[in-house]
Amino acid sequence: xxxxxxxxxxxxxxxxxxxxxxxxxxxxxxxxxxxxxxxxxxxxxxxxxxxxxxxxxxxxxxxxxxxxxxxxxxxxxxxxxxxxxxxxxxxxxxxxxx
Amino acid sequence: xxxxxxxxxxxxxxxxxxxxxxxxxxxxxxxxxxxxxxxxxxxxxxxxxxxxxxxxxxxxxxxxxxxxxxxxxxxxxxxxxxx
Numbered sequence: 001x002x003x004x005x006x007x008x009x010x011x012x013x014x015x016x017x018x019x020x021x022x023x024x025x026x027x028x029x030x031x032x033x034x035x036x037x038x039x040x041x042x043x044x045x046x047x048x049x050x051x052x053x054x055x056x057x058x059x060x061x062x063x064x065x066x067x068x069x070x071x072x073x074x075x076x077x078x079x080x081x082x083x084x085x086x087x088x089x090x091x092x093x094x095x096x097x098x
Numbered sequence: 099x100x101x102x103x104x105x106x107x108x109x110x111x112x113x114x115x116x117x118x119x120x121x122x123x124x125x126x127x128x129x130x131x132x133x134x135x136x137x138x139x140x141x142x143x144x145x146x147x148x149x150x151x152x153x154x155x156x157x158x159x160x161x162x163x164x165x166x167x168x169x170x171x172x173x174x175x176x177x178x179x180x181x
Contacts, residue, residue: 007099007102010099010102010143011102013139014102014105014106014109017105017106017109017136017139018105018109020109020132021109021112021113021132024112024113024116024128024129024132025112025116030121030122030124030125030128033125033128034124034128037128037132038128038131038132041132041135041136042135044139045135045138045139048102048139048142048143049139049142052142052143052146055099055146056146060151061145061146061149061151061154064151064154064155064158065142065154067158068138068142068154068157068158068161071158071161071162072135072138072161075161075162075165076131076135078165078169079131079164079165079168079169080128080131082168082169082172082173083124083127083128083131083168083172084124085172085176086124086172086173086175086176087122087124087172089176090175090176090178092122092124
């Protein structure tokens with residue numbers, strides 16, 4: 001029972017990642033693209049790791065996965081923010097697409 | 099589980115496509131960041147499939163190094179070389 005719930009969570013993570021990959025190619029200007037990519041990718045990362053944790057149950061393994069999950073939750077948005085900030089500060093202005 | 103691993107591999111190739119296509123340098127950084135996080139997910143899934151936990155320590159180190167690397171590249175680019 002627990003494994004199937006884990007698989008369901010992982011499948012949800014895959015769906016998020018698919019939309020993230022779709023979002024990269026959908027948007028023309030950089031800023032919309034980076035917003036979509038970083039946000040959905042982080043959510044996909046979290047959902048997938050929660051799925052792995054549920055799949056493995058209470059153990060040392062899922063404790064380490066929890067550490068990576070909490071770290072990734074902090075790092076991923078921070079890196080994306082910093083990339084877009086450096087793009088904006090270096091004067092990379094794009095026209096709004098429709 | 100293996101199917102999910104294969105799907106993530108496919109998606110990481112798509113993110114790598116963005117690195118190749120990306121008009122500006124920051125698109126490439128963004129694509130690299132996405133590729134790095136997908137790579138982490140793949141390693142975690144591999145560790146879950148095999149049941150070995152030493153791979154997770156590697157993922158922890160990799161995520162921190164990737165973080166520091168991308169932050170420094172974007173800071174270096176923003177300061178136009180004057181670090």
